[in-house]
Amino acid sequence: SEFIRRAANEALERHLNLKPKKKFEKLDEDELFAKFIKLREKGLSLKDIYLKLFKYGLSFEQTIKFEEQYRTFLFEDDFLYLHPTIEEEVRKGKTIIEAANHAIFTLQQENMKLKEENRTIKQENVELKSINQNLKRKLQTLEIQNQGLYQKLQNTSRELQASTCEKNELKQKNEVLETYALKYLGLKERINEIVTEIYNIVYEYSEKIKVEVDPLKTQTELLKHLSLLIKKCQEFNELKDYLKGCLKILEIQIYKTVIQYVTR
Numbered sequence: 001s002e003f004i005r006r007a008a009n010e011a012l013e014r015h016l017n018l019k020p021k022k023k024f025e026k027l028d029e030d031e032l033f034a035k036f037i038k039l040r041e042k043g044l045s046l047k048d049i050y051l052k053l054f055k056y057g058l059s060f061e062q063t064i065k066f067e068e069q070y071r072t073f074l075f076e077d078d079f080l081y082l083h084p085t086i087e088e089e090v091r092k093g094k095t096i097i098e099a100a101n102h103a104i105f106t107l108q109q110e111n112m113k114l115k116e117e118n119r120t121i122k123q124e125n126v127e128l129k130s131i132n133q134n135l136k137r138k139l140q141t142l143e144i145q146n147q148g149l150y151q152k153l154q155n156t157s158r159e160l161q162a163s164t165c166e167k168n169e170l171k172q173k174n175e176v177l178e179t180y181a182l183k184y185l186g187l188k189e190r191i192n193e194i195v196t197e198i199y200n201i202v203y204e205y206s207e208k209i210k211v212e213v214d215p216l217k218t219q220t221e222l223l224k225h226l227s228l229l230i231k232k233c234q235e236f237n238e239l240k241d242y243l244k245g246c247l248k249i250l251e252i253q254i255y256k257t258v259i260q261y262v263t264r
Contacts, residue, residue: 026057036066201225 027035032053039049050063089099201222 029062032056032058032062033066033069036063037070040067040070 035053035056036049036058039052044052046063046067050058050060053063089102094102
């Protein structure tokens with residue numbers, strides 16, 4: 001309480017016999033605080049500071065108050081930054097309050113700059129978010145297009161596989177057809193040879209019949225020869241009917257020739 005502080009102050013003054021014998025100029029609170037800080041920075045205790053500044057009007061209560069302010073300057077974050085600035089301004093001749101106001105003004109200016117920078121950063125962040133959203137949308141569109149292309153690629157791959165299978169089947173069929181064609185050409189050549197041989201034989205025996213005395217003998221030989229050709233051509237099923245027809249025609253021709261020969 002106020003009473004206890006005053007009693008403690010008076011007791012301390014009586015105990016230390018600190019009543020000034022000389023008259024010193026009393027300093028105002030800012031000047032006392034500036035001197036207090038300088039002495040505190042030198043490492044003096046509160047008792048020693050009080051003894052030195054008592055003659056300038058420093059009271060016990062002010063000592064406690066200055067100590068609290070000093071500790072505030074030292075240990076609070078804002079004042080940790082302000083303390084060197086205040087001390088420098090005090091050295092230039094400004095009071096503590098003026099130095100503190102100057103530091104506060106400087107901080108306010110810096111704070112305004114930081115706020116402006118923060119505003120700019122927020123705006124840039126909004127723009128970046130918008131760009132990011134646009135990029136996400138484009139990425140989604142590309143993913144959809146990619147899925148479509150992938151589906152088309154799969155379809156094309158399946159079509160190519162089917163086409164390859166069809167191609168292989170056509171190739172196999174073509175090989176079979178080529179084989180049959182080769183066989184057919186071979187058969188055709190052999191058939192042509194046999195047909196030629198038949199015509200030659202028929203022509204030869206027809207000529208013989210015209211001059212032979214016994215055409216029946218010639219006819220018999222011809223039929224035997226043709227029978228041998230028919231046996232030779234058993235593998236050609238297509239020729240059987242054709243050869244039989246040739247024999248019928250030949251028999252008729254021989255018969256006509258014999259009639260002509262007999263009636264001659």
